[in-house]
Amino acid sequence: MSTADRLIESTRELLWERGYVGTSPKAILERAGAGQGSMYHHFKGKPDLALAAIRRTAEELLGTAEEVLGGPGTPYERIEAYLLRERDVLRGCPVGRLTMDPDVVASDELRAPVDATIARIRERIARIVEEGKRQGQFAAHLDGEEVAAAVLATVQGGYVLARASGSPAAFDAGVRGLLALLRPAAEDGTTTERDAHVDPAGHGA
């Protein structure tokens, strides 16, 4: 791994752990095992290095999300897989946490990849919800964009609840709560008062 790569990787780790404001060039250099000269040779400064790190993290997160959301299964199952996918809950979201960083939000350049990542995942989920509506798996009155926002918010907010309590349990509870609200009647496993017309094969209504 090149020095520039090591710098980026160290920055990614520190941004995740301590955020932008809490991350100093010195800490990055120590973790990367590099000197100041290396950093200022490859990057213009802290914001420039952070931008490279954020872009890489954003790309990776987008890939991870697409792996699950583009996987097999019904729309509900794919959203379920996204919500239940393995996460390092107490570490939080490496992209979402940046929105709490005043310097990141204040910089259009640093915020752009954060915004783009979240927007793309949200659009992806929205399309899946719309697909589920066409298949009769989700109620017709639901709005894809809105449900997608609720799904994403539950994940991002789940991290907040988990970190507040110091335990991943609250994250899991929120996810289970949302899934229970989202679950098609056919998968309820209960004698339900709901009576959705579900197409179990998932090939459309």
Next chain:
Amino acid sequence: MSTADRLIESTRELLWERGYVGTSPKAILERAGAGQGSMYHHFKGKPDLALAAIRRTAEELLGTAEEVLGGPGTPYERIEAYLLRERDVLRGCPVGRLTMDPDVVASDELRAPVDATIARIRERIARIVEEGKRQGQFAAHLDGEEVAAAVLATVQGGYVLARASGSPAAFDAGVRGLLALLRPAAEDGTTTERDAHVDPAGHGA
């Protein structure tokens, strides 16, 4: 307002805007119009002052939440009121945002009021959901604690989405999405495939 109060208030504002790591005693003193001596006379240091500020903010937030959650209306309406209550969305949650602060999470003392506040609101919402279940307004298979976690997570995560995009729209979308999933069939305003046995008077099944 006493000097100690001005210090606490300035700290509250700065913690909200910039978090713990991003807030320096110097900035606090400037905003409060006080000198270093005042601060170190009334407080042991930055963590001590921050603790006082966090406690006050937590108490205030708890009061605001109880105002809405303890208000009139059916269980659904009270949760709706909580989700739709006026918020300074782009500023985020003054308590929730602290969970992204490494120094706050690392300190049991600073994290305690954050944890307690979120836990209490969650328990309050959970009780309301259970009440709604008894009244037949919410499906019997829902778990109060889980739905409450989903509600809180949607709010906390909504702030993340909003700040990422620089617009409150995403917060509102997430809230609307969750409310659509939570809404009793009787209030759908659509010819629905759901068929819940709702008790419109809200006096129990």
Next chain:
DNA sequence: GTCTATAGGGAGATAGAC
């Protein structure tokens, strides 16, 4: 109670040797 002075260390960046 509040002020100014002082202090050791870190943040963020530049310069120039190798």
Next chain:
DNA sequence: GTCTATCTCCCTATAGAC
């Protein structure tokens, strides 16, 4: 490309005068 030296300013805290 990478290193060390250096620089200025800020961070957090203490001391002691008023």
